[in-house]
Amino acid sequence: MATMTYRQALRDTLRDEMLRDENVFVMGEEIGVFEGSYKITEGLLTEFGPRRVRDTPIAEEGFVGAAIGAAMLGLRPVVEIMTINFSLLALDQIVNHAAKIYGMFGGQCNVPMVIRTPGGGGQQLGATHSQNVELFYSFIPGLKVLAPSTPAEASAMLRAAIRDDDPVLFLENLALYNTRGEVPDDLEPAEIGRAAVTRPGTDVTIVAYSRMAHVAAEAAEKLATDGISAEIVDLRSLRPLDRETVVESVRRTGCAVVAEDDWLTYGIGAEIAATIQEGAFDWLDAPVRRVAMAEVPLPYSKPLELAALPSAESLVTAVRDTVRATGR
Amino acid sequence: MGDTRTRTPARRARTRKARPEPETLVAYYRQMLLIRRFEERAARAYTEAKIGGYCHLNLGEEATVTGLMAALEPRDYLFTNYREHGYALARGIDARRVMAELYGRSTGVSKGWGGSMHMFDLEARLLGGYGIVGGQLPLATGAALAVSYKGGDEVVMCQMGDGTTNIGAFHESLNMAALWDLPIVFVVVNNGLGMGTTVEASSAEPELYRRASAYRMESARVDGTDAVAVREAAREAVERARSESKPFLLETTSPRLRGHSVVDPARYRTAEDKEALKAADPLAHFALELEEAGVLDAETREKLDAEVKAEVDDAAAFADDSPYPDVSTLFDYTYATPVRGESRRLPADPVF
Numbered sequence: 291m292a293t294m295t296y297r298q299a300l301r302d303t304l305r306d307e308m309l310r311d312e313n314v315f316v317m318g319e320e321i322g323v324f325e326g327s328y329k330i331t332e333g334l335l336t337e338f339g340p341r342r343v344r345d346t347p348i349a350e351e352g353f354v355g356a357a358i359g360a361a362m363l364g365l366r367p368v369v370e371i372m373t374i375n376f377s378l379l380a381l382d383q384i385v386n387h388a389a390k391i392y393g394m395f396g397g398q399c400n401v402p403m404v405i406r407t408p409g410g411g412g413q414q415l416g417a418t419h420s421q422n423v424e425l426f427y428s429f430i431p432g433l434k435v436l437a438p439s440t441p442a443e444a445s446a447m448l449r450a451a452i453r454d455d456d457p458v459l460f461l462e463n464l465a466l467y468n469t470r471g472e473v474p475d476d477l478e479p480a481e482i483g484r485a486a487v488t489r490p491g492t493d494v495t496i497v498a499y500s501r502m503a504h505v506a507a508e509a510a511e512k513l514a515t516d517g518i519s520a521e522i523v524d525l526r527s528l529r530p531l532d533r534e535t536v537v538e539s540v541r542r543t544g545c546a547v548v549a550e551d552d553w554l555t556y557g558i559g560a561e562i563a564a565t566i567q568e569g570a571f572d573w574l575d576a577p578v579r580r581v582a583m584a585e586v587p588l589p590y591s592k593p594l595e596l597a598a599l600p601s602a603e604s605l606v607t608a609v610r611d612t613v614r615a616t617g618r
Numbered sequence: 619m620g621d622t623r624t625r626t627p628a629r630r631a632r633t634r635k636a637r638p639e640p641e642t643l644v645a646y647y648r649q650m651l652l653i654r655r656f657e658e659r660a661a662r663a664y665t666e667a668k669i670g671g672y673c674h675l676n677l678g679e680e681a682t683v684t685g686l687m688a689a690l691e692p693r694d695y696l697f698t699n700y701r702e703h704g705y706a707l708a709r710g711i712d713a714r715r716v717m718a719e720l721y722g723r724s725t726g727v728s729k730g731w732g733g734s735m736h737m738f739d740l741e742a743r744l745l746g747g748y749g750i751v752g753g754q755l756p757l758a759t760g761a762a763l764a765v766s767y768k769g770g771d772e773v774v775m776c777q778m779g780d781g782t783t784n785i786g787a788f789h790e791s792l793n794m795a796a797l798w799d800l801p802i803v804f805v806v807v808n809n810g811l812g813m814g815t816t817v818e819a820s821s822a823e824p825e826l827y828r829r830a831s832a833y834r835m836e837s838a839r840v841d842g843t844d845a846v847a848v849r850e851a852a853r854e855a856v857e858r859a860r861s862e863s864k865p866f867l868l869e870t871t872s873p874r875l876r877g878h879s880v881v882d883p884a885r886y887r888t889a890e891d892k893e894a895l896k897a898a899d900p901l902a903h904f905a906l907e908l909e910e911a912g913v914l915d916a917e918t919r920e921k922l923d924a925e926v927k928a929e930v931d932d933a934a935a936f937a938d939d940s941p942y943p944d945v946s947t948l949f950d951y952t953y954a955t956p957v958r959g960e961s962r963r964l965p966a967d968p969v970f
Contacts, residue, residue, distance in 0.1 A: 315767070341767065347797065352790025355756020356763055362745060363695075363764035382787075386750050387757060393951040395738035395746060396729030400954035431952050431961075455954035483958035530959035533969065569970040 299441035318370030354380035389432030417587035439503035450479035485532035491521030537569035554582035575616035650680035676704035678875035685848025700735035702747035723940035752785035762800035781812025809874035830867035842870030843900035
């Protein structure tokens with residue numbers, strides 16, 4: 291057991307997997323000589339050389355597509371897209387190709403690749419660099435979408451993603467890279483498609499993922515001092531979605547609030563709310579609430595940015611309202 | 619660093635071409651004839667509603683397809699666009715399986731999951747027809763990267779239409795292929811029209827092969843109605859890619875004898891255009907050329923006609939008799955690694 295940052299957990303796992311399997315290689319913008327925009331690939335070029343740590347031109351559609359093609363011939367590329375905002379330039383390759391090749395050709399060829407990319411606002415990066423568009427990929431059958439919130443999960447889930455035979459969108463978050471946590475030495479790959487109850491509680495279920503799982507934990511601490519016992523479900527996998535774990539929790543608590551970093555309308559929370567009404571209708575004592583980003587292009591100026599992003603305070607307010615609405 | 623020179627096209631390539639053996643020429647003629655008759659049969663089946671979706675034909679491109687495929691070794695990989703029935707046939711895939719795919723049957727090359735635009739066969743190393751313009755270019759570049767990574771001696775050929783040269787993926791792919799010295803041959807099949815828009819109306823540099831110079835990649839243009847010229851040009855590019863691991867851009871020019879797809883009546887073409895097309899028919903040309911050279915007599919031609927007709931009839935009958943995929947297989951190909959929570963619900967099924 292070692293304590294390390296989310297960044298270190300990712301880096302160590304990449305290295306382990308490259309040592310384990312010659313077919314695993316990494317590619318992306320600035321990942322070699324520059325050692326990654328967020329230093330996830332630090333030291334890898336020196337250790338493995340340019341064949342296995344490939345710097346690419348600024349051409350997301352091109353290099354993501356090239357990774358898909360390499361995966362079709364049996365390699366296991368791990369592609370870094372500098373931020374999820376830039377993945378939009380590769381949307382055609384991810385949605386129309388990576389996600390389709392296995393089915394479209396009748397199961398003759400699979401695409402064992404991972405796309406690692408961070409989302410996240412709150413860094414004053416302005417409208418085009420602060421989005422959370424994991425929904426686009428979570429919508430697509432054929433893709434798997436993972437969103438770990440702790441260093442241990444990041445390690446176990448990246449391991450699973452690399453060894454999986456399907457294309458995996460691996461969502462990181464700028465605000466999580468420096469967070470610390472314990473990572474067991476002999477960590478097994480995670481099971482893809484499984485959510486976790488990360489904090490048991492009895493009064494209300496908070497459903498969250500990625501950065502919002504931390505916001506939820508902070509909110510739950512505050513709520514506990516008010517005598518409200520919140521249970522947290524960390525989704526961890528956005529596709530497939532572990533509906534059972536969500537619904538089981540809500541059947542115990544009788545109400546739910548979804549905490550999401552994306553926009554509310556049509557967002558991940560909308561799918562969770564729909565799942566809850568279908569799976570726990572008779573158990574619900576209050577409407578499902580969603581705490582999500584304000585529906586604006588995220589502004590640069592700090593007070594505006596802070597006002598737009600969901601926070602522990604905003605989550606506490608929504609949870610209190612929801613518990614009050616149950617009339618208990 | 620690569621060489622920026624581009625070679626003078628068509629005529630010189632023609633005069634330099636090696637003279638193949640008579641039986642090879644006859645085999646090429648038969649291949650072209652098979653593609654012609656197969657596509658005509660597909661067009662008919664489409665009007666009979668046996669084939670659905672879009673259906674793009676290789677009519678007019680028979681010499682190009684035959685010449686290109688003659689330049690590849692069985693171990694080489696091929697990526698194409700959505701106009702690929704002829705390529706599947708020329709890679710040696712049974713006409714029955716190609717037709718069955720058009721009919722949406724489980725015996726089709728892609729088990730009925732792909733249709734006209736998405737033929738795939740691992741054994742023939744046809745790594746897909748692709749329906750999105752330009753989508754196959756990054757994939758083919760990545761396949762060449764994998765060959766290079768593994769130290770193999772296979773070559774990747776990536777076919778596309780003329781319209782593809784204007785999409786970003788074309789430029790991103792050529793840049794990476796040249797930058798990384800990948801063993802890939804990009805082939806632009808220029809039939810003069812992207813649907814109804816001419817090359818001149820869509821391309822600021824209508825001599826498409828010249829675009830390679832921006833990437834210091836060698837390139838050439840060849841007469842796509844001449845199977846032997848195409849084979850020679852492609853073979854040079856393929857063998858250079860194999861021995862030196864260098865990419866190449868080959869442009870072939872040929873007429874598109876009908877509309878963009880089966881349902882396009884091509885009203886944008888003038889009467890003169892249509893007359894000129896008849897005169898440009900590569901199959902008729904080749905037959906005449908072989909007859910004049912004493913390689914193909916009337917008797918052999920009739921024999922081949924009958925053989926090919928029987929093959930196509932048999933393919934259509936096979937497709938017609940083949941079963942549709944069972945609805946119970948609907949969820950078989952979403953994920954290669956089965957995963958917890960994967961949805962298997964039909965439209966009216968409840969989630970819980």
